[in-house]
Amino acid sequence: MGAAKEVGAMALTRDFRASVVARVRRDPGFAKALLDEAATLFLNGEPETARLVLRDLVNATVGFEKLATVTRKPSKSLHRMLSRKGNPSMDNLAAMFDALRQELGVGIEVGCARGRDPEAVTRPTHRRSPRSTRRSQRSFSQVP
16 A cells, blocks of 8 residues: 555656656746757757747647648648657748747748857757857747
8 A cells, every 4th residue: 555655646747748748838938948949959969859849839839730731731740740759841840930929929030140159059058158059049029
């Protein structure tokens, strides 16, 4: 009986994906930050992590069925594209980013950062120092 109580106490841990969905639903800024992070990861050569962030964002916002309708791609194919080993084409990525951008009501602008030392490139972190990383500069704007 003691073991059953212990297992029951462990069940209080929340599933990561459920946590992401809950956070996106209560904080729209978090969804925009996930979109920003996915774009940053793609542009900085970390496509595997970017796909996983996009997958979580799709699950928390539009869902794969609606994304399939918008992109005119089968839901199963979209799941595969955004898996760890997925390999979406640029056209499919663009369609997914566009659908998410529209769902979140934001615009995306991309520009290149200049004058930074390419040898100073580091793995993306939550807080970025403009002197320690080479980043493309993006801004998100509300769509009227």
